[in-house]
Amino acid sequence: xxxxxxxxxxxxxxxxxxxxxxxxxxxxxxxxxxxxxxxxxxxxxxxxxxxxxxxxxxxxxxxxxxxxxxxxxxxxxxxxxxxxxxxxxxxxxxxxxxxxxxxxxxxxxxxxxxxxxxxxxxxxxxxxxxxxxxxxxxxxxxxxxxxxxxxxxxxxxxxxxxxxxxxxxxxxxxxxxxxxxxxxxxxxxxxxxxxxxxxxxxxxxxxxxxxxxxxxxxxxxxxxxxxxxxxxxxxxxxxxxxxxxxxxxxxxxxxxxxxxxxxxxxxxxxxxxxxxxxxxxxxxxxxxxxxxxxxxxxxxxxxxxxxxxxxxxxxxxxxxxxxxxxxxxxxxxxxxxxxxxxxxxxxxxxxxxxxxxxxxxxxxxxxxxxxxxxxxxxxxxxxxxxxxxxxxxxxxxxxxxxxxxxxxxxxxxxxxxxxxxxxxxxxxxxxxxxxxxxxxxxxxxxxxxxxxxxxxxxxxxxxxxxxxxxxxxxxxxxxxxxxxxxxxxxxxxxxxxxxxxxxxxxxxxxxxxxxxxxxxxxxxxxxxxxxxxxxxxxxxxxxxxxxxxxxxxxxxxxxxxxxxxxxxxxxxxxxxxxxxxxxxxxxxxxxxxxxxxxxxxxxxxxxxxxxxxxxxxxxxxxxxxxxxxxxxxxxxxxxxxxxxxxxxxxxxxxxxxxxxxxxxxxxxxxxxxxxxxxxxxxxxxxxxxxxxxxxxxxxxxxxxxxxxxxxxxxxxxxxxxxxxxxxxxxxxxxxxxxxxxxxxxxxxxxxxxxxxxxxxxxxxxxxxxxxxxxxxxxxxxxxxxxxxxxxxxxxxxxxxxxxxxxxxxxxxxxxxxxxxxxxxxxxxxxxxxxxxxxxxxxxxxxxxxxxxxxxxxxxxxxxxxxxxxxxxxxxxxxxxxxxxxxxxxxxxxxxxxxxxxxxxxxxxxxxxxxxxxxxxxxxxxxxxxxxxxxxxxxxxxxxxxxxxxxxxxxxxxxxxxxxxxxxxxxxxxxxxxxxxxxxx
Numbered sequence: 015x016x017x018x019x020x021x022x023x024x025x026x027x028x029x030x031x032x033x034x035x036x037x038x039x040x041x042x043x044x045x046x047x048x049x050x051x052x053x054x055x056x057x058x059x060x061x062x063x064x065x066x067x068x069x070x071x072x073x074x075x076x077x078x079x080x081x082x083x084x085x086x087x088x089x090x091x092x093x094x095x096x097x098x099x100x101x102x103x104x105x106x107x108x109x110x111x112x113x114x115x116x117x118x119x120x121x122x123x124x125x126x127x128x129x130x131x132x133x134x135x136x137x138x139x140x141x142x143x144x145x146x147x148x149x150x151x152x153x154x155x156x157x158x159x160x161x162x163x164x165x166x167x168x169x170x171x172x173x174x175x176x177x178x179x180x181x182x183x184x185x186x187x188x189x190x191x192x193x194x195x196x197x198x199x200x201x202x203x204x205x206x207x208x209x210x211x212x213x214x215x216x217x218x219x220x221x222x223x224x225x226x227x228x229x230x231x232x233x234x235x236x237x238x239x240x241x242x243x244x245x246x247x248x249x250x251x252x253x254x255x256x257x258x259x260x261x262x263x264x265x266x267x268x269x270x271x272x273x274x275x276x277x278x279x280x281x282x283x284x285x286x287x288x289x290x291x292x293x294x295x296x297x298x299x300x301x302x303x304x305x306x307x308x309x310x311x312x313x314x315x316x317x318x319x320x321x322x323x324x325x326x327x328x329x330x331x332x333x334x335x336x337x338x339x340x341x342x343x344x345x346x347x348x349x350x351x352x353x354x355x356x357x358x359x360x361x362x363x364x365x366x367x368x369x370x371x372x373x374x375x376x377x378x379x380x381x382x383x384x385x386x387x388x389x390x391x392x393x394x395x396x397x398x399x400x401x402x403x404x405x406x407x408x409x410x411x412x413x414x415x416x417x418x419x420x421x422x423x424x425x426x427x428x429x430x431x432x433x434x435x436x437x438x439x440x441x442x443x444x445x446x447x448x449x450x451x452x453x454x455x456x457x458x459x460x461x462x463x464x465x466x467x468x469x470x471x472x473x474x475x476x477x478x479x480x481x482x483x484x485x486x487x488x489x490x491x492x493x494x495x496x497x498x499x500x501x502x503x504x505x506x507x508x509x510x511x512x513x514x515x516x517x518x519x520x521x522x523x524x525x526x527x528x529x530x531x532x533x534x535x536x537x538x539x540x541x542x543x544x545x546x547x548x549x550x551x552x553x554x555x556x557x558x559x560x561x562x563x564x565x566x567x568x569x570x571x572x573x574x575x576x577x578x579x580x581x582x583x584x585x586x587x588x589x590x591x592x593x594x595x596x597x598x599x600x601x602x603x604x605x606x607x608x609x610x611x612x613x614x615x616x617x618x619x620x621x622x623x624x625x626x627x628x629x630x631x632x633x634x635x636x637x638x639x640x641x642x643x644x645x646x647x648x649x650x651x652x653x654x655x656x657x658x659x660x661x662x663x664x665x666x667x668x669x670x671x672x673x674x675x676x677x678x679x680x681x682x683x684x685x686x687x688x689x690x691x692x693x694x695x696x697x698x699x700x701x702x703x704x705x706x707x708x709x710x711x712x713x714x715x716x717x718x719x720x721x722x723x724x725x726x727x728x729x730x731x732x733x734x735x736x737x738x739x740x741x742x743x744x745x746x747x748x749x750x751x752x753x754x755x756x757x758x759x760x761x762x763x764x765x766x767x768x769x770x771x772x773x774x775x776x777x778x779x780x781x782x783x784x785x786x787x788x789x790x791x792x793x794x795x796x797x798x799x800x801x802x803x804x805x806x807x808x809x810x811x812x813x814x815x816x817x818x819x820x821x822x823x824x825x826x827x828x829x830x831x832x833x834x835x836x837x838x839x840x841x842x843x844x845x846x847x848x849x850x851x852x853x854x855x856x857x858x859x860x861x862x863x864x865x866x867x868x869x870x871x872x873x874x875x876x877x878x879x880x881x882x883x884x885x886x887x888x889x890x891x892x893x894x895x896x897x898x899x900x901x902x903x904x905x906x907x908x909x910x911x912x913x914x915x916x917x918x919x920x921x922x923x924x925x926x927x928x929x930x931x932x933x934x935x936x937x938x939x940x941x942x943x944x945x946x947x948x949x950x951x952x953x954x955x956x957x958x959x960x961x962x963x964x965x966x967x968x969x970x971x972x973x974x975x976x977x978x979x980x981x982x983x984x985x986x987x988x989x990x991x992x993x994x995x996x997x998x
Contacts, residue, residue, distance in 0.1 A: 097862050100141065100541050100880055107336035108133070108879050111260040121267045125823050127886040128908050134878050134889070134917040137545030142871060143860040145511055146339040146881055147521055148536045149278070149331060155251040155532040157277050160205040163242040168224075171464070177202060179224065187222045187241050198284045198531065200298060205243060206277045208531045216245035228384070228396040249277055258884050259336055268820070271333065278331040282340060282535075284527045285520025292518065293481030300345045301519065302326030304352075304481045314351070315499040317492040320361035320377070321348045321484055323499045327515035328856050335884040340535055342515050343856035344507050346500040348488060352480035355383055355401075356457060356473040366457065376486075376745070379403045382479040383462065385471060387448045398479060399462035405470065414468070422455035422472045440470050450475065486744040490664065501899045503869040508860045512537055542880030544859065546872050550722040550926045554578055555612055562719055565929065567866065568873035568895040568937040572701060576612025578765065581711030583608060584616040586656035588623025589645055591668070592689040595660040598622065604658070607700040613708055619654070628662060635667055642671045643679075650680035655990075656711075658703075659686045670959035678957055678983055681990025683710045705933050709995045714765030715932040724923045726806060726913055730762025733795050733804035733844075734927070736943030737784075737826075738812040740951035741777050746962045747976040751984075753954035754781040757946040758791035760798045764930055767943070768794055768993040769950045773958070773984045776976075779818055780825045788833035794993055796837075803838060806913050808847045808923070812944035819850070819909055827910065848910035849920070851944040857881065857890060858900050870901040873937055876921050877903070887911070889921055893928035894939040904940050933998060946997075953997040957983040 112132055168179045181201035188194045198206045211218075219242045223232035254274045257266045279299065286292045286301040293304050302324045305314060314322040326345040331338060351358065355378070359366060363374045381401045386394040405425055407418035417424050422444070426437035432446050440459055444450040454474050462476070463469030488496060502510070516537035520527055523534040551562040554575035563570050588601065601618060608615040626645050628638045649657055659672050669686055676682040685706050687699075705715055726732050736757045742750035751773035760766045770787035781787075796803055809830075814822055827848065834843035861871045871892055878889035892903040906924060915923070924941050931938040931945060938945060955962055961976055978984070986992055 097141070098538070098541055100543050101337075104334075104336045104880065105543075107259055111335060111884075114260065121885075125820060127819065128911045129885070130878075130883075130887040130917065132917045134545060134876060134921050136918045136922065137547040137874070137876065140544050140546060140864075140871070140875070141541050141862050142544045142875070142877065143508060143539045143862060144542050144877075144881055145343050145508065145856070145858045145860075146332070146341050146540050147516065147538065148540060149338040149340050150534050150536070151251045151255070151338065152532040152534075153252075157249040157251070157531065158207045158210050159246045159249055159273065159277055160207070160211070161244045161246050162199075162203055162205060163244070165240045165242070166237075168239070175202075182226065183222060183224050183239055183241070186224070187220060190222065191220060196530065198281045198527075200280050201287070204246075204276065204280065206280050206531070211243070211245075213243070213245065218243050226398055228398060247273075249274055254333075254338075258333055258338070260884075268816070272817075275331050275333065278338070278533065279329075281528060281531045281533060282329055282331060282519065282521070285525060286518065288527075293483075299330055300326055300328045300347070302345070302347060302349070302481075302483075303518065304349065314349075315495070317348055317488070317495045317499070319489065319492055320350070320358050321488075321492060322351045323347070323496055324349050325500075327511070327519060329519055329521070330856065332881070333884055334881050335879075339540070339881065340521060341856050342511055342519065342521065343858060344500075344502075344510055344515065346496065348484040348492070348496065350381060350478050350482045350484060352478050354474065355381075355460065355476040355478055356454060358478055359457075359473055375403045378460070382482060383460075383476040384479055385475050385477070387444070387450050387475055389448070399469075399471075399476075401476075402461040402463065402465060402468070404458045405461060405468065406465075416468070416470075419458045420470075421458055422452055422470075425459055425470050427470075440472065444472070444475075503898075504858070504860045504865070504900045505869060507858070507900050508539065512539065539860070540880070541862065542859075542877055544871065544875050544877040547874040547876055547921065547925045549874060550929055551719055552929055553717040553719045565937065568893070570935050572611070572935055576610070577708050577713055577715045578717045578763070579714035580612035580614065581708045581713035582614040582616075583656060583707060583711060584614075585619070585654050586616070586658070587618040587620060587649070587654060588660060589649065589657045590623050590625045590660040591628045591642075592660055592662045593625060593627060595625075595689045596623075603697070604700050604703070607697060608704050608707065611701065611704045611708065613704065613711075613713065619652075623658075624649075628668065630662060638668060639671050642668070643675050646672070646675040646680050646682060650682055654682060656683045656707075657685075658707075659684050661686055661688050664688055667959060667963075670956040673953065673956050674959075674983070677953075677987045677991055677996050679988065681988030683991055683994065683996060685710070702933075706998055709766075709932045709998045712766060712994060714763050716930060717763050717765055718926055718930065722926055724915075724919050724926070726808065726915060726919065726923065727762070727764070729805075730799075731802075731805040732762075732913075733791070733807050734759045734764060734943050735788075735791065735807060735809040736767070736812065736941075736945070736947035737781060737809060738944065738947035738951050739774075739779055739781060740813075740948070740955060741779075742962055745964065747964045747974050749776050750958070750961050750976045751776055751978075751981075752778055753951045753958075754784075754787075755947050755950035755954065756781075756784070756787040756791060757943060757950055758795065759943075760794055764927070765932060767946050767995055769946070769995075769997060771950055771954050771986055773954065773981070779814065780821055781829075784826055784829040785833040785836075788830050789836060792833060792837050804844055806847075807834075807844045808849070808913065810849050810851050810924075810941050810944040810947075811909075812851045812940070812947055813854075814850045814852075815854075816907075819907070822848075822850070823909060845912040846910055847908070847913045847915060847920075849924075850907045850909055851940060852905040852907065853902060853940060855902075855905050857903065857905065859890070859892065859903065860900075866895055868896050868898055868901070870896050874925060875903070876925070878917065878921070883907070887917075889917075891921065891924055891928075892939070893925050893937045893941075895937070902939065906941075932995075946995075950997045954983070 112130060162184065164180060164183065168176045168183065170176045184199060184201045188197065193211060219240050221238050222241055223236040223238050225232045225236050254266065283299065291303060292301050294301055303326065304324060314324060317323050323346060326347065328343045328345045330341045332341050359374060359378065362377050366374065378401050382398055383401055384396050384398045386396050388395045388397060405416040405418065405420040408415050422441040423439050425440045429438045429443060432438055432443060441452055441455045444452060452472055452474065455472065457473055459470040460473050460476060461468045462471050516522065521535040521537050523536055528535060549565055551564050552570060554561050554563055555578060556575055561575060563575060588596065590596065605615045624645060626641050628641060657676065661668055672684055672686060676684045685703055687703060708715055720728065739752050739754045741752045752775065753771065754774050755769060755771045757767045757769040760768060770790045772783050772787065774782040792803060811822065830846065831843060835841055859871050859875065859877065866872050873893060873895040875892045876889055882888050887908040888906060890903040890905050892901050927941050928937045931942045964974060987996055
């Protein structure tokens with residue numbers, strides 16, 4: 015099956031353009047991009063999804079990972095070619111809009127975002143390239159948008175929309191109707207045209223038979239679908255251009271603007287969508303080239319466990335003051351290789367006869383596979399099927415008597431055509447029916463039918479269809495390999511975008527796929543102005559006196575300095591799940607380090623700790639869990655308050671169970687350390703552990719000097735808040751909850767951040783019961799501030815997309831105000847600032863001069879013009895120094911501002927706070943309130959580790975669901991640790 019699983023249908027078309035963007039030709043070198051470089055390492059924390067903020071650092075240069083090597087030759091790390099200065103016309107329009115006080119912020123319908131008060135001025139000016147290309151619509155451009163309705167709708171067995179088959183149907187419809195040949199479409203809901211279709215009453219219903227691309231045409235059982243196409247409206251681009259220029263009396267709502275951008279995005283992807291060798295991987299704005307020869311050097315990168323990594327590109331049309339832009343970035347993803355299915359199974363699980371709980375069945379279930387053993391008119395006919403798993407044992411509901419995980423010899427069924435009486439084996443059926451002699455009949459057969467009517471085929475006869483992206487979590491080794499594959503220095507990524515990405519996506523002024531729709535894209539990166547904000551000094555102690563420390567490149571060394579406020583470690587011991595893990599020398603060294611950092615540390619009780627052995631490997635989870643629970647319960651009975659837990663390895667299950675029993679059930683603080691790390695890394699590692707210990711005990715590691723506090727923080731009456739929601743990952747039980755968390759500073763030192771946490775409805779992004787959690791944070795602030803409430807509240811909300819701004823203001827903000835109304839006398843609540851933090855974006859910056867050691871802009875780089883919102887108030891801040899790869903700045907968007915902050919004030923506040931992340935001696939990429947909220951939500955996932963990882967090892971015959979009535983955890987932690995930074 016060629017194409018994208020479902021094929022391409024209609025014409026291929028589309029020029030690629032010349033792709034020349036002013037970068038030197040490729041050469042050889044090293045470096046790269048994956049995630050955010052070294053921004054937010056999390057120590058021993060299980061990652062969210064496929065990497066998240068704390069993913070490993072990866073490596074530079076060749077090799078790396080299981081079975082890997084360099085994907086292909088990297089370009090030389092040279093500065094790009096001729097530098098174009100930022101567009102002065104755009105800057106004039108930006109300045110004019112700032113000075114025009116009549117212009118309102120971005121309209122959300124019944125809300126408007128705050129207008130930008132000014133552009134920032136503090137810091138040293140720099141010029142940066144950024145991965146945006148200029149898009150120009152022709153004057154007077156009008157496009158037409160049509161809705162698509164399919165009857166009957168094409169659905170999956172679970173009842174959801176079947177996007178692959180719907181796409182195939184639309185492809186067939188376009189190929190068979192001349193009047194649709196020149197449309198652009200998302201192959202699901204919308205069609206965009208450059209001229210109005212000649213439709214009676216602006217609607218038409220067309221009948222289309224569905225058949226797969228490998229079929230020669232529709233068959234007698236092909237379903238006929240009625241496809242209704244209806245005009246939704248005209249898109250007059252003068253309205254959008256005037257809006258971006260700040261002209262005209264009428265404005266656009268976010269919804270209105272979204273229709274223009276959706277149309278342009280559909281047009282931008284037309285070239286890639288028509289190329290049969292480019293795959294979308296299930297995401298409509300990410301496209302990957304899938305090599306047919308995976309073993310060719312440089313064609314792919316083996317991640318191990320049966321997966322390969324592929325490179326691709328992301329595109330999205332964005333708006334900014336005075337112009338339209340195309341954001342284009344590199345993308346990397348894991349795919350299934352298009353190889354024999356039995357070979358894939360062996361790559362994932364080499365010893366399939368004794369694989370235990372390797373998750374092999376879950377790994378291959380829902381894969382598209384093909385076979386060619388059926389012959390018609392002397393030819394082998396290709397058929398594409400979907401893997402439903404292995405045989406699952408006798409099932410009275412369907413009257414099945416097949417053995418569990420049966421093979422071609424053990425699975426028997428009635429086949430009167432070949433055997434008049436009794437049953438025939440799968441092996442004999444294939445030999446007699448199709449003259450196929452099996453080489454490995456002992457391997458488990460694959461069900462490519464349905465659960466009710468299974469069809470069993472030996473895996474050696476099936477081939478994995480190309481272009482199928484792996485949608486679950488990568489394991490630790492695969493994640494390391496992915497980082498090694500993806501990491502590239504900034505200028506190497508920039509050249510790849512221009513020299514490969516723009517041509518692949520057809521982003522050229524000569525591409526007829528774009529020109530025919532009245533738009534042109536110019537494949538040169540634009541430049542913007544940025545500023546490098548001053549680095550704040552950090553306040554520690556030295557010889558019991560406050561001492562300023564000045565970071566260098568965003569990092570500093572704690573040597574000869576002590577924590578600002580040291581905690582007292584008492585009633586504690588070591589819990590060692592490894593024999594002979596550490597002895598008296600290591601224990602005394604750890605105590606000495608805590609004392610050196612300004613803490614008080616009593617001797618452990620018992621002095622040599624407690625040792626309890628755990629079994630390694632799969633199948634011992636329940637046994638190990640019982641040992642963990644017993645030892646933590648015993649520690650609680652002995653009135654211990656803290657355990658330093660020595661683990662045998664980075665095992666996420668063991669880690670999660672330690673945290674669950676200690677923090678939820680028995681109220682003991684813990685810090686986990688891997689045996690080899692603690693024994694071998696010495697003082698530096700012990701100092702890192704000391705940071706966590708001090709925070710958990712209520713200490714404050716570092717502070718900002720008074721002169722580095724912006725006005726809103728100087729009187730100590732401002733509460734800083736972080737909020738986040740995390741969702742169940744692939745492999746979770748159905749209906750598994752999302753986790754919502756709120757952290758808040760407790761006083762004017764901004765170093766102690768207790769938290770509230772709840773489980774809530776699955777995949778709901780807005781926070782439920784926020785009024786409760788916010789009220790709890792106000793209560794604790796009052797308890798630490800002589801019964802006074804904060805006069806101001808500044809909130810950093812993580813994980814909200816642009817489309818959810820309105821929902822946040824109508825859902826979460828009223829809950830916050832209600833919590834304040836209940837506590838503030840006379841209804842006079844605090845002044846609130848609400849800022850959304852975004853890391854899941856594709857904006858990157860490339861220095862044009864004086865890069866840092868990794869080739870990125872210097873830490874402290876802020877950009878608030880050139881690519882920012884045309885209405886509203888936002889900025890990009892790269893507070894950290896990336897260790898390698900291309901640094902990802904954080905995007906901050908102001909949704910509410912009542913505290914009178916200026917642009918410079920908010921940028922300085924956010925930047926300086928990035929130096930107060932208590933777990934590290936470096937500036938971090940995300941403002942700590944939001945960072946802490948993210949860690950908090952990750953801790954909630956740990957408490958539900960089994961539920962969030964259930965399907966990885968699933969062998970049940972029914973789809974399990976999350977049971978809210980029997981859940982092991984739904985909110986908060988034990989009272990003994992609830993107002994601490996237990997989650998750090």
